[in-house]
Amino acid sequence: MARARDDDLSGETVPPQPASRDIGPARDTTRPAPQPASTLPKDPAPPAGSPRRPTAVLILLVTCQLMIVLDTAAVNVALPRIRDDLGFSPSGLSWVVNAEMLGFGGLLLLGGRAGDILGRRKVLLTGVALFAGGSLLSGLAPAAWWLVAARAVQGVGAALATPAALALLVAAFPGPARNRALGVYASVSGVGGAVGLILGGLLTDVGSWRWVLMINVPIGLALLLALPRFLDESERRPGRFDPAGALASTVGVIALSYGFIRAAAEGWGDTVTQVSFGVAALFLALFPVVELRVRQPVVPLRLFADRNRSGAYAILLLLAASMMSQFFFLVQFLQDVRKFSPLETGLAFLPMSAATFLCSRWTGRLSQQLSPRPLMAAGALCGTAGMVWLTRIDAGTGYAGGLLGPLLLFGTGLGLLLVMATSAGVSGVEPQHSGTASSMVHVAQRLGGGVGLAVLVTVFGSASRKSAARGNAADEVLADGISRAFTVGSAFMVCALLLSLLVIRVPKQP
Known part of the structure; x- marks a missing residue:
């Protein structure tokens, strides 16, 4: 007997059959072809208005993701220079990152819903324009408050562009091809991280941190010109905003x-x-x-009824909370304690980014043979090991002996988790909720990054004050605070590992 789809948001019992454009009550009485036990549930067919040229559109959509990831990585390298020029306090400096993240995470839900109702291409283009405009304003910032406000504008643009881009990718690549496309999409995080860190360090060294913040302007202009040529408007879904x-x-x-x-x-x-x-x-x-x-x-609560989907969102949140602590704190450690230049700091993160890139591509293919749970568990275990290793950091920790190993471990776990958790987060969702599900994938990451970094900055500040009260040198004070922050980051990854083992389940097959 065919089983009911337990991730259908409409609440109806529908047999697991190949999706079609007709979503009415008629049923296909033919016997469905058996599918491997490792795959996630089948998804509805792509709606009208899917991209005309999937390969070309994939390149453009991952470029949107590259622009946003590149911005976050590049800004982290430039933080010490921004702090010195604009007079940020050590804890207030995190608002350069958090302003964009909170604008992004806070409005992502509305951005995903806007794409469903107004059309995803229109919302994507609007988001790219806002993000590029915010980048220009950030680069021109004469004061700290201006920079924080401009970064918030970037967050609004990203909140519109990102869920629309992911929803269009899901529509363009249904079925088994989706995980391979998501592997490319997730690997952009590795490429964007590497390019952003190196380019940000280079621009900061030879020019100014202002150049770092304006590198998105030409990318955004190129996307605004190219996207309308290759991308059709998606079908608008009747509805209203919340x-x-x-x-x-x-x-x-x-x-x-x-x-x-x-x-x-x-x-x-x-x-x-x-x-x-x-x-x-x-x-x-x-x-x-x-x-x-x-x-x-704005978010149908039935979206969380499926345990795989809810577990994937929680894993992405915890993963982002740990990942942002590495960028934020290790950049300061390498430049302030180890005396790395901005360019050397960017190159120091290259092995982690390369590991993320390679594992993302590999996971997209391997997911066709293995079930999601062991891949997620392996990724969470690697990430946990890397974070626990980083808790041993002190003022004398060198790069090769104390940082390279944990960065490689965490990059490997990041590549495994990003592909599988993103796939679980967008699979089995009705077309009218595709934008919302896509936005939830990024909501989890951005809220995890923003709130997680805020928590770890609090831990860092408390530990640093205690270390300073003991009369330690400045390098030791910084290292003590970072070590304590990484301890909490390790707890985040342990929770992600438990979720992958206890919550994620392979769907039963007919």
């Missing part, structure tokens, strides 16, 4: 992260810190209440 739900989630996440940042600088007893946490608790508690009451929520 501004109340988007507002509740955005305000809640921003207030939560600001509370952690404020606590790192002023302490937990600070009035503003406590008010921020109170506002965050209120709005985050209101969010599911709002979503249950509106007819067309």
Whole structure:
């Protein structure tokens, strides 16, 4: 007997059969072909308006992802120079990263819904234009507040562009080809990280950190010219927006992260810190209440009914929380303690990026023979081992003996987890919810990166103050704080490993 699809958001019982463009009640009575036990559930057929030339469109869509990943990596290398020129405090410096991440993560849900309703190509082009414009404003920033505001504009643009790009990729590559395409898409994180770190270091050395922030401008202009030539507009889905739900989630996440940042600088007893946490608790508690009451929520809560999908979102959140701590803290350690130049710092991360790239491509192919759970567990185990190794960092830690090994381990785990968790997060979703599911993949990563970094900055600040009170030298104070932050990052990866073992399940086959 054919089983019911337990990830159908409509709640109807539908036999596992090849999808067609007709989503009405008629059923295909032919016996479905058997499929390997390792594959995720089949997905509905791509909607009308799918790309005309999938290969060309894949190149353009991964270029969108490359632009955003490149920006994050490049900015991390330039942080010490930005701090010195614009007068950021050590804990306040994280807002250069968090402003873009929180604008991105907070508005991603609304961005994914906008693509479903208004058309994904239109939303993608709008997002790319905003991101490129925000990059230009960032490079021209005369003061700290200007830079933070411009980075928030970049986050809004990324929130519109990213879910639209991923949803269009899912539509262009249905069936077994999807994991291979997602392998290319995920490997861009490795390529973008390597290119961003090296290019950011080079531009900072020979020019200025302002050049680093403006490298997205020519990429964005090229995309705006090329995308309309190769990409058809997607079919618009009838519906309405949920501004109340988007507002509740955005305000809640921003207030939560600001509370952690404020606590790192002023302490937990600070009035503003406590008010921020109170506002965050209120709005985050209101969010599911709002979503249950509106007819067309920004996030259908049934999206989380499938354990594989929910587990994948949680794994991506924890993975991003650990990954951002490496970029943020190791850049400062290499430049301030080991006295690396910005270019040398970028090159130091190249082995990690190369491992991510190679493992992402390999995982996309291997996923056709193996089930998702062992691949996710192997990735989480590698990531955990790398983070635990980094907790041993001190003022005397060298690159070859103390950093290269953990960076390679974490890069390997990152490549394995990104492909499989992204695939689980977008599989088995009805076409009208494709944009929302795609946005949730990136919401998990961006919220994990933003809130996780805020938590680790708080831990870093507390440990650094205690180390300074003991009379340690400046290098030892920095290393002590980083070591304690990596300890919490290791706990994040242990949780990801447990989720991959206990929550992820191979779907039963007919």
